Amino acid sequence: MKSSCIAAILLLAFVAPSLAQRTKPPPDYKGTCSDANCHDGYARRTFVHGPVSAGACETCHTEENTTDHTFKFKGATAEMCSFCHEEGHPGSVQHGPFSEGQCTSCHDPHAADAAFFLKAESTSALCADCHADALEGLTHLHGPVAAGGCTACHDAHASNFEAMLFAPKTETCNKCHSEVRDQVMDRAYIHQPVKEDCTLCHNPHGGASRMLLKTSVPQLCYECHEEVATQVKDAKVPHGAVTEGQSCLNCHDPHASDFQFSLLKDPMTLCLSCHDKKIDTPHGPVADMKKLFAENPSVHGPIAQQQCSGCHVTHGSPHFSLLKKEYPESFYTSYAEEQYALCFECHEADMVRDERTEKLTNFRNGDQNLHYVHVNKDKKGRTCRACHEVHASKQPNHVTDSVKFGKWDLPIHFDKTETGGSCQPGCHKPYKYDRSSAVVNVTKPTTDTGRSANREGT
Ligand code: HEC
Ligand code: HEC
Ligand code: HEC
Ligand code: HEC
Ligand code: HEC
Ligand code: HEC
Ligand code: HEC
Ligand code: HEC
Ligand code: HEC
Ligand code: HEC
Ligand code: HEC
Ligand code: HEC
Ligand code: HEC
Numbered sequence: 001m002k003s004s005c006i007a008a009i010l011l012l013a014f015v016a017p018s019l020a021q022r023t024k025p026p027p028d029y030k031g032t033c034s035d036a037n038c039h040d041g042y043a044r045r046t047f048v049h050g051p052v053s054a055g056a057c058e059t060c061h062t063e064e065n066t067t068d069h070t071f072k073f074k075g076a077t078a079e080m081c082s083f084c085h086e087e088g089h090p091g092s093v094q095h096g097p098f099s100e101g102q103c104t105s106c107h108d109p110h111a112a113d114a115a116f117f118l119k120a121e122s123t124s125a126l127c128a129d130c131h132a133d134a135l136e137g138l139t140h141l142h143g144p145v146a147a148g149g150c151t152a153c154h155d156a157h158a159s160n161f162e163a164m165l166f167a168p169k170t171e172t173c174n175k176c177h178s179e180v181r182d183q184v185m186d187r188a189y190i191h192q193p194v195k196e197d198c199t200l201c202h203n204p205h206g207g208a209s210r211m212l213l214k215t216s217v218p219q220l221c222y223e224c225h226e227e228v229a230t231q232v233k234d235a236k237v238p239h240g241a242v243t244e245g246q247s248c249l250n251c252h253d254p255h256a257s258d259f260q261f262s263l264l265k266d267p268m269t270l271c272l273s274c275h276d277k278k279i280d281t282p283h284g285p286v287a288d289m290k291k292l293f294a295e296n297p298s299v300h301g302p303i304a305q306q307q308c309s310g311c312h313v314t315h316g317s318p319h320f321s322l323l324k325k326e327y328p329e330s331f332y333t334s335y336a337e338e339q340y341a342l343c344f345e346c347h348e349a350d351m352v353r354d355e356r357t358e359k360l361t362n363f364r365n366g367d368q369n370l371h372y373v374h375v376n377k378d379k380k381g382r383t384c385r386a387c388h389e390v391h392a393s394k395q396p397n398h399v400t401d402s403v404k405f406g407k408w409d410l411p412i413h414f415d416k417t418e419t420g421g422s423c424q425p426g427c428h429k430p431y432k433y434d435r436s437s438a439v440v441n442v443t444k445p446t447t448d449t450g451r452s453a454n455r456e457g458t
Contacts (some may be wrong), residue, residue, distance in 0.1 A: 011320060024069035045111035051084070052110045059083065060109065077103050080284045091158030097130075098157045105155065123156075124148040138206030144176070147206050173198045175341065180255065187256035193224070194255050201254065217254075218247040228315055235316025240281075241274060242315055250274075251314070268306045289391070296392035302346070303433070311342060311390070328383045331404070335381040343384060352376050366438030386413070387423075399423075 018311050025031075025038065032055045033039050042052050051059045054205040060080045061071040062423055074080050078087075078101030089098065097105050105125055108117045120126035127150045128135065135141070144152040151174050155164045165172050169175055174181040184190055193200040201220060202212045213220055222229035248254075252262045252269055265273065276290035293299065302310030312322045320329045325341035333339060337349050351361045352371045363370045374382045384390070395414045402409040403425060413424040420434035432439040 042111040046113045047115060047117055048111040049109065049117055077101055077109075080109075089155075089157040091155070091160050091164070093161060093164050094158040095156060095164055095437045097144045104315055122148045124150050127156075138203070139208055140210050140212065141206040142204060142212055169204075170196070170198050173202075173204075184256040188255040188258045189260060189262050191254060191262050202391070217249055218242075221248050231313065231315040231317075234318075237320060237322055238316045239314060239322055240279075266306055267308055268303070271308050293392055296389070296394050298394065298398065299392040300390060300398055310346070331383060331386065332380040333383055334378055340384070362435065363433070364435055365433035365441075366435065368438065370433055 012281055029182075030266075031038070033227055034043060034052070034055060034057075039057075042048055044391055051057075060074055062074055064070045064072045074083075081103050086261045103109075104119075106119060108119050112118060114123075114126075118126050120129060124145070125148075135145070148157075150184060153165055155166060158164060159166060161168055167175065178413065184194060198204075203214050207213050208216065215223070218229075218232070232238070242248070244250075251264060254262075257263055258340075263270055270292045272293070275286070276288065276351070276381050278288045279286040302308075309324075310313075311324055313324050314322065317323060323342055325345060326339050327342040328339050337344065337351070337353065340349070340352070348360065350357075351377045352369075354360055354369055355372050357364060357369045358367050359369050374386065375384070386403060387399070387400060388398050390398070393399060393414075394401060396416050397414075399414040400412060402411045404410075410425060413430075415422045415424075417434070419436045420432065420439070422432040424430035431441050
């Protein structure tokens with residue numbers, strides 16, 4: 001309680017009797033208490049309490065000593081009031097000053113310029129007198145609070161709900177924000193805390209920004225999503241989408257959505273809403289993915305399922321390109337199975353492990369495993385990117401169109417047959433492979449670029 005509040009009450013207690021003595025009526029006085037020059041001030045207020053305007057002062061005051069013109073109260077304040085007003089107010093949650101009978105800490109018993117004979121010029125000023133801390137430090141006030149309506153949500157006396165609200169918390173909000181309720185109810189995925197309590201995220205009175213958030217995003221989200229917080233903070237490779245702009249809200253709807261994980265759009269459209277252009281970064285440009293997909297009709301399995309997250313961790317990752325698991329970053333590398341953990345999450349590692357096979361892969365010449373030949377080397381093993389496009393391609397088997405060689409993009413012409421295929425990279429002569437009868441690729445170097453001259457695979 002504010003000290004001015006207490007001071008005012010003390011002041012009344014001491015000053016009132018002395019004032020009354022000074023202005024006591026003459027002994028033969030026949031008029032009423034509120035006649036001219038006496039207690040006529042009440043009548044000039046905008047709102048005058050029924051018994052006062054009826055001159056029924058004695059319902060509350062009894063003359064104690066006629067000579068001194070002193071009065072005592074008929075009883076404790078609440079008793080006096082309940083003489084005419086129903087006693088108490090139903091509700092399991094009682095407001096302190098109400099249940100303690102301090103009616104006159106809020107109501108003037110005689111008259112006032114504010115409705116309900118409130119002792120302040122408005123309800124919010126009245127409440128703020130004792131609850132200044134509820135609004136402390138809020139730079140943006142909530143609509144109804146700014147309009148002065150503490151009682152838009154709280155009952156001043158008592159109610160059956162927390163904080164004397166007129167309804168349970170979320171219902172209180174939904175009364176005015178039916179548009180949010182309707183949007184939320186319609187959606188397939190509803191964010192758990194929204195079902196529970198709007199005030200887990202919003203301060204009902206105001207906030208540091210118009211959205212009345214208790215803390216700003218992403219901190220707000222981190223308070224409940226520690227794992228994501230760690231993912232973002234510990235990321236060796238951060239994602240601009242998370243660290244810039246609206247942060248989490250670049251991708252998630254805080255209330256509800258028709259897409260899993262409360263995403264704003266389906267994941268593919270979402271990613272391509274930013275990756276629809278080349279993005280320059282300090283470590284080089286990031287490709288225009290929308291263009292890549294538009295130009296390459298054969299998309300890789302997980303992407304056909306709209307699952308960029310089959311390979312990427314959107315929030316931040318320890319691996320380059322936000323990859324979920326290990327994958328070599330360079331064109332050549334010494335082979336180790338765990339370096340390809342990403343691909344081998346969905347594909348059989350055997351495909352590369354065995355030198356000879358009749359079935360582990362179709363990329364073989366007779367029983368010679370050509371995946372083994374190219375990839376499984378102690379030094380300078382080729383990585384999958386030498387031949388495959390992980391996102392989308394024009395050629396079958398997600399074979400890439402071209403390979404980077406220095407600053408050139410050297411085209412790879414991949415021709416598929418029933419039982420094998422041939423490949424003519426721009427850097428050397430074509431090679432052929434055939435699963436049913438092994439092709440003998442010629443090893444002798446040649447300057448001729450004709451397709452007939454096959455070479456041994458390296
Ligand atoms: C409903 C009860 C009630 C009625 C009716 C009532 N009073 Fe009071 N009065 C009080 C209370 C309670 C106080 C104590 C001051 C406070 O708590 O605000 C008070 C205080 C006073 C005081 C002290 C100074 C002040 O204004 O606070 C005077 C004088 C007074 N009343 C005069 C009157 C007169 C004259 C009438 C009739 C015209 C009247 N009262 C009718 C309840 C009442
Ligand atoms: C003698 C009967 C009587 C007593 C005692 C009495 N009241 Fe009233 N009160 C009335 C009447 C009659 C009205 C309705 C007329 C009006 O608005 O003034 C009323 C109206 C009110 C209103 C406004 C209600 C509204 O809907 O506008 C408030 C607030 C109020 N009283 C508070 C109190 C408080 C606080 C006390 C005790 C200090 C008290 N009353 C004691 C008779 C009484
Ligand atoms: C914390 C401040 C506060 C206290 C204490 C308080 N009231 Fe009120 N009271 C209000 C406010 C504010 C309103 C107007 C409510 C609204 O805007 O709807 C009100 C309304 C009223 C009304 C009119 C509406 C109704 O509910 O019937 C009466 C009568 C009333 N109070 C009586 C009392 C009595 C009797 C007490 C003491 C037992 C009391 N009040 C204590 C703030 C208070
Ligand atoms: C005369 C001082 C006073 C006034 C005026 C006052 N309050 Fe209170 N209020 C208290 C006290 C005392 C408590 C109980 C102590 C506490 O829980 O902080 C309280 C508690 C509350 C609570 C918390 C209840 C809970 O369950 O946590 C709310 C909400 C509240 N008041 C709202 C209001 C509103 C709205 C108004 C204006 C209509 C108002 N108060 C006016 C003194 C006051
Ligand atoms: C839009 C509805 C709404 C309005 C308007 C509103 N409140 Fe509240 N108030 C709440 C809700 C909801 C809570 C419960 C908060 C919680 O549990 O976190 C609350 C809690 C409180 C509390 C309990 C302590 C606290 O801060 O959590 C006080 C005191 C309080 N309000 C005072 C006020 C005052 C004073 C006003 C007017 C200036 C006001 N309220 C206006 C909805 C409202
Ligand atoms: C009495 C009606 C009312 C209640 C109850 C109410 N609000 Fe509001 N709210 C408003 C108004 C009016 C605005 C201001 C709208 C504007 O400025 O366009 C607002 C604004 C907001 C905003 C800011 C967004 C914006 O468009 O400005 C948020 C967030 C919000 N309210 C959340 C809540 C929450 C959470 C609750 C429940 C604790 C709640 N409201 C209860 C009337 C209400
Ligand atoms: C998990 C945290 C969280 C919860 C719980 C939550 N909100 Fe929000 N809300 C937000 C965030 C974050 C924003 C800001 C969105 C933005 O900036 O685009 C917001 C914005 C709003 C807005 C303004 C924009 C709009 O969508 O109209 C309103 C109104 C609102 N919330 C009401 C509510 C209501 C009502 C509830 C309870 C049913 C609720 N919120 C529950 C986090 C939350
Ligand atoms: C008050 C705690 C709380 C806050 C604050 C919170 N969340 Fe949640 N969130 C949860 C809970 C509980 C779940 C459901 C359980 C789970 O999946 O962890 C959830 C689930 C989610 C989900 C998964 C949804 C799904 O369909 O599985 C996403 C995405 C999410 N939250 C994002 C956010 C974002 C973004 C923010 C910040 C704007 C945020 N959360 C703030 C508690 C919170
Ligand atoms: C709000 C815009 C935005 C959205 C949406 C977005 N990104 Fe990004 N992304 C960026 C920016 C900006 C970069 C540039 C590098 C950086 O800052 O991380 C980037 C970089 C990347 C990178 C390369 C990281 C590196 O350091 O090489 C990958 C991979 C990526 N995003 C994947 C995705 C996926 C998958 C999605 C969808 C789940 C997605 N992005 C959605 C803005 C976005
Ligand atoms: C670029 C878009 C994007 C941004 C920005 C983003 N997310 Fe996500 N989030 C996703 C996607 C896509 C998923 C689905 C699962 C996945 O890809 O890992 C997801 C899943 C989640 C999940 C549920 C699954 C899990 O990992 O626990 C939570 C919780 C979550 N995000 C919270 C956040 C928070 C908090 C932020 C802000 C720090 C944030 N997200 C920023 C795209 C994003
Ligand atoms: C099958 C695994 C896989 C899937 C699924 C996948 N990616 Fe990738 N992505 C990769 C790999 C591997 C790289 C690294 C490319 C490289 O260096 O060979 C990469 C790199 C990227 C880059 C960075 C490109 C650059 O120029 O640096 C972006 C952006 C990207 N992916 C976006 C996406 C989007 C958007 C989706 C979903 C539509 C997606 N990815 C789905 C594996 C995948
Ligand atoms: C999340 C699971 C997943 C991951 C991770 C994954 N793939 Fe795939 N991949 C598939 C599915 C499903 C198919 C079958 C559909 C298709 O042709 O795209 C496939 C097909 C392929 C094909 C074509 C096979 C054929 O028979 O034509 C190649 C090549 C390929 N993946 C390479 C890779 C490489 C390289 C990696 C690692 C960078 C990788 N994949 C990671 C799921 C995955
Ligand atoms: C030298 C080029 C080359 C390299 C390097 C390469 N592949 Fe292949 N891969 C192919 C060709 C060509 C085919 C098509 C075989 C056929 O169907 O005739 C193929 C087929 C595949 C298939 C389809 C299933 C199968 O084995 O026939 C998968 C899956 C695959 N590759 C994954 C990978 C992965 C993972 C890597 C990296 C570890 C990789 N490839 C490295 C050329 C290559």
